[in-house]
Amino acid sequence: MKLSKYYLPTLKETPTDAELESHKLMLKAGMIRKVTAGVYSYLPLGFKVLKKVEEIVREEMNRAGAQEIKLPIIQPAKLWQESGRWGDFGPEMFKLSDRKENLFALGPTHEEIITDLVRNELNSYKDLPLTLYQINDKFRDEIRPRHGVMRSREFLMKDAYSFHTSQESLDETYQDMYDAYGRVFDRLGLDWVAVEAPSGLMGGGYSQEFMALADEGAEEIVVCSKCDYASNVEIAKYQTSSNEEKTDLKKTKEVATPGKETIDAVSNYLDIPSWKIVKTFIYRTDEGLVAALVGGDDDLEEMKLINHLGTPKVEMVSTESEIKEITGADFGSIGPVGLDIPIYADLDIKSLTNFTVGANKTGYHLKNVNWEKDIPNAKFINLRKVKRGDRCHNCGTKLDFHRSIEVGQLFQLGKKYSDSLEGKYQDQQGELNSYIMGCYGIGISRLVPAIIQQNYDNQGIKWTNSVTPFSMALIVLDADVSKTRKLGNKLYKGLNKRGYDVLLDDRSSSPGVKFNDADLIGIPVKIIIGPRGLDEGIIEVETRTGEKSEIGIDSGKTETILDELEQAISKPEAGTNTPV
Ligand code: ATP
Ligand code: MG
Numbered sequence: 001m002k003l004s005k006y007y008l009p010t011l012k013e014t015p016t017d018a019e020l021e022s023h024k025l026m027l028k029a030g031m032i033r034k035v036t037a038g039v040y041s042y043l044p045l046g047f048k049v050l051k052k053v054e055e056i057v058r059e060e061m062n063r064a065g066a067q068e069i070k071l072p073i074i075q076p077a078k079l080w081q082e083s084g085r086w087g088d089f090g091p092e093m094f095k096l097s098d099r100k101e102n103l104f105a106l107g108p109t110h111e112e113i114i115t116d117l118v119r120n121e122l123n124s125y126k127d128l129p130l131t132l133y134q135i136n137d138k139f140r141d142e143i144r145p146r147h148g149v150m151r152s153r154e155f156l157m158k159d160a161y162s163f164h165t166s167q168e169s170l171d172e173t174y175q176d177m178y179d180a181y182g183r184v185f186d187r188l189g190l191d192w193v194a195v196e197a198p199s200g201l202m203g204g205g206y207s208q209e210f211m212a213l214a215d216e217g218a219e220e221i222v223v224c225s226k227c228d229y230a231s232n233v234e235i236a237k238y239q240t241s242s243n244e245e246k247t248d249l250k251k252t253k254e255v256a257t258p259g260k261e262t263i264d265a266v267s268n269y270l271d272i273p274s275w276k277i278v279k280t281f282i283y284r285t286d287e288g289l290v291a292a293l294v295g296g297d298d299d300l301e302e303m304k305l306i307n308h309l310g311t312p313k314v315e316m317v318s319t320e321s322e323i324k325e326i327t328g329a330d331f332g333s334i335g336p337v338g339l340d341i342p343i344y345a346d347l348d349i350k351s352l353t354n355f356t357v358g359a360n361k362t363g364y365h366l367k368n369v370n371w372e373k374d375i376p377n378a379k380f381i382n383l384r385k386v387k388r389g390d391r392c393h394n395c396g397t398k399l400d401f402h403r404s405i406e407v408g409q410l411f412q413l414g415k416k417y418s419d420s421l422e423g424k425y426q427d428q429q430g431e432l433n434s435y436i437m438g439c440y441g442i443g444i445s446r447l448v449p450a451i452i453q454q455n456y457d458n459q460g461i462k463w464t465n466s467v468t469p470f471s472m473a474l475i476v477l478d479a480d481v482s483k484t485r486k487l488g489n490k491l492y493k494g495l496n497k498r499g500y501d502v503l504l505d506d507r508s509s510s511p512g513v514k515f516n517d518a519d520l521i522g523i524p525v526k527i528i529i530g531p532r533g534l535d536e537g538i539i540e541v542e543t544r545t546g547e548k549s550e551i552g553i554d555s556g557k558t559e560t561i562l563d564e565l566e567q568a569i570s571k572p573e574a575g576t577n578t579p580v
Contacts, residue, residue, distance in 0.1 A: 001470070002492075003505045003517075007044050010517055020216055022449035023148035025461050029521045031448075038145025038153030045521060046448070048469040050156065053447050054135055056187050056466060057158045064180040066131040066160050071113045073137060077103035079112040083420045088312050094139045094153075106139035111417045111439060114161045118435075119423040122163060128425060128435070129169045131177075133160035135444065149445045150405070151218070156445040163418075163435040165427065170412060170436050174206075177440045181210050181408050184442065188451055189464030190407070195221045196231040197409060198303045205412035210442075211404035212450040219406050222399040224392040234303035237382065238390035238399065240347040250354050250368040252337075258363045261332025263296040266365060270356065277356045278349055278369075280334050282317040282326055282341075285309055289317070289326060291336050293345040295352075298384035305344065308381050333358040337366055337374045345375075346383035405450045408442040452522075461522030462544050470503040472569060473518040477530035479506050484529050487539075487553070491527070494562045519544065525569050541568045 009030045018024040026032045031046030042050060058068065077095075080086035086105075094106040107113065114132065122130060138157045145153050160177065164170040178194065185192040191213045199207035209232055211221055222238075223230040231237065260266045267274040277296035282289060283305065290309070294300045306314055317323055320330060327334045335358030336343050349355070354368045371378055390399050417423065418434035427433050448467075455462040463469070474495070476488035485506070492504045503523060505514045511530070518526050528540040538550040539561075551564045 001501075001503050003503055004507050006503070008517075008521070009043070010520055018148065020147045020150065020449070020453065021456055022452035023150065025452055025456055025520075026148055026449060029461060032149060034148075038142055038151070040149050040152060040154075045469050049448055049463070049467055050445060052467040052469070053188065053451075054156070054158075054444050057184055057442055057444060058135065060180040060184045060187075061133050061158065061160060063183075064131070064176045066133045066162075068134065069117075069132050070134050070136060071107070071110050071117070073107050073139070075105045075107050075110075075113055077105060079116050079421070080105060083112050083115075083417055085112070092140045092142065094141050107136075108138055108140045109439075109441075110134070110136075110159055111161065111413070111437075112421065115417045115421045115423045115437075118163060119418075119421060122423075122435070123425050125165050125425055125427050129162060129164045129173055131160055131162040131173055133158060133440075148449060150449045152445065155443065158442040158444055160440040162438040162440075163423075164438070165425065165433070165436070167436060170438050174410060174412060174438055177410055177438070178208070181410070181440075181442070185210060185212070185407065187466050188447065189455070189466060190447075190451065191454055192407070193221065193223060193230050193402075193404070195223075196235060198232065198235050198307060199411050205414045207409060207411045209406050210408035210410075211402075212407050212447075212454060213402055213404050214450065214453045215403050216453065217403040217405040219404050221402050221404050222386055222390075223402060224395065224397050225400055226397040227392060227395040229392050229394045233386055233401075234301060235307060236386035236390075236399070237393040238386050239393055239396060240382065241351065247353050249370045249373065252369055252374060253367045254359050254361070254364055255367050256363060257333070257365045260365075261330075266356070267296065270365070270367070272356055272367075276352065276354075277365075278336070278345075278352070280336055280358060282323065282334070283314045284317055285314045286311045287342075289341045290314075291339055291341055291343045292383055293336055293343065293349065293357075293378070294384045295346065295349045298346065298348065298387070300346075300383060301385045304381070304383050308344065308383075327358075327360045329358065329360045329364075330362045333360065333362050333364055335360055335366060335369075336378065337369060343375060343378045344383060345371075345378045345380050347380050348384060350380045405446065405453065406443070407447050407450050409440075411439050413437040413439055455522075459516070460520035463522040463524060465524055468522065468524050469501075470523050471500045472525040472527055473503045473505055473523040474527045475505045475511075475514050475518060475529065477511050477514070477528065479508055481531055483534055484531055487534070488529050490558050491529070491561065491565070494558055495565070498562065498566065527565065527569075539565075541565070 011028045014024050015027045030043050032040045032042055093108055096104050135158045139154055142153055145151055162173045194208050194210050197207045197209040220233045222236045257266050260269045263274050263277050274296040278293050281292045281300055292305055323331055353370055356365050356367050357369050359366045392399055415434040423435050424432045452461050474492055476484050478484050495502045524544045526542045533539055537554040541549045549568050553561050
């Protein structure tokens with residue numbers, strides 16, 4: 001590609017509306033442009049990288065035995081009503097209607113469509129297992145679209161779906177997908193980790209997320225440096241403290257705590273350590289109201305409550321009038337004693353004795369509360385957020401906390417969609433059974449900024465060889481001078497012929513502009529043809545990591561120069577996985 005003809009509007013100034021480096025660089029390097037919040041156009045350079053990522057994902061899916069299809073973006077509401085998710089997906093779903101007022105969604109995911117596709121024809125155990133996948137746009141009206149194509153409202157995803165007659169068969173395909181994901185992320189040169197994950201709206205079964213490590217990533221994960229345990233913080237397990245307090249149980253006492261509405265305020269006022277005060281939250285769930293209790297120094301993890309209850313979501317009661325109706329008190333004074341609703345308490349507070357809770361009477365707390373005597377119906381589960389200092393539940397090593405970007409997820413769906421949409425096959429005995437399903441997503445468009453987030457410096461992007469938009473930049477200085485131009489054109493043709501994808505900078509710009517652009521857009525190798533070099537009989541080769549070498553051109557033979565160039569650029573570079 002000749003740069004003089006290439007649509008590559010790079011920016012000199014750093015865009016002020018971008019926070020993350022990957023977002024800034026994608027704008028600066030002329031890869032993407034914003035249309036409206038969370039909606040982007042790809043320019044030639046951005047589209048080229050996106051396609052490269054897409055192709056690696058496609059190759060590994062095919063290698064894993066999945067078959068590529070293409071499903072529609074417009075999805076009838078009817079199917080979502082059948083699965084019960086029309087309401088559950090909520091405002092994230094883009095909804096529209098046709099001229100006859102029939103309702104549709106722009107596909108945020110495709111479980112309903114794929115189950116509908118196969119349910120009439122995938123009827124015999126002999127046809128299973130089967131894995132289908134597509135690479136297609138998804139639409140989600142994200143509450144906070146951010147960081148360019150990292151979290152957008154229209155984005156490219158690879159989604160695969162598998163159908164099975166047994167859990168063992170699902171386990172096998174799940175492992176094949178896990179391995180394929182590993183190959184994809186390794187080929188992309190990512191520093192990644194797979195973590196246990198909540199399955200949320202998708203299913204409820206076992207799930208793992210693939211995380212690209214990045215300090216600015218949106219997701220927090222915990223990793224054990226000793227055993228192989230790694231988890232999304234939302235469901236992280238840790239060693240719970242089980243030290244029984246050996247104290248006598250005292251008599252419960254109501255004490256006035258006027259205007260003391262926070263744990264700290266109550267702790268100071270009553271001179272009680274904050275960990276001996278139990279916090280109460282009331283949640284509305286599909287099954288009615290429940291109370292959730294954690295220690296005064298801890299935070300509640302809603303996802304743990306959701307997972308325990310097995311409902312798609314829960315909603316905290318958060319208005320004064322509602323809380324008063326339920327408990328009889330204002331927020332600062334609510335507590336579990338006497339509440340006639342299911343009570344879930346965090347395992348860490350099971351060992352507390354003589355603790356303090358709100359009295360369900362505004363301006364009062366109860367001191368010396370004890371489980372058996374005062375809250376006999378409490379059920380103990382893991383409810384609090386994991387925190388620094390917590391130890392691995394497997395091996396007792398202190399857990400490490402990292403930030404990361406979610407680039408893919410695997411889900412064991414079980415029969416959620418096949419049951420609700422009647423996706424059935426006939427087994428060996430002639431009985432009808434629902435398929436057991438799995439689904440597997442990769443955020444292809446998110447992968448591009450994720451790769452950049454791990455590979456940049458002050459000059460710009462540093463592409464790994466597997467996705468670089470061009471294998472090298474052939475920079476012709478003083479392009480108007482006929483001898484540099486001539487050699488540039490010769491080498492350009494020769495390198496193209498040898499299969500390299502070369503960006504020829506034949507513009508009449510200054511050397512500085514040319515070097516800066518090549519570095520900004522992240523090309524791994526620059527070949528520099530300048531008048532001074534030619535006088536000395538050399539051309540220069542410089543890698544994006546700063547290693548320089550020279551090639552003699554005195555032979556005057558293009559093929560000899562090309563051979564030497566090829567040799568110079570084929571040296572493996574640190575941080576790259578495949579040769580140029
Ligand atoms: P997130 O938690 O980041 O919103 P998700 O868990 O809802 O993502 P999945 O349904 O697991 O997303 O989708 C599969 C993959 O698609 C994700 O792992 C992620 O890489 C990508 N993805 C999801 N939402 C977006 C988005 N709004 N923009 C870009 N990529 C996305
Ligand atoms: Mg996910």
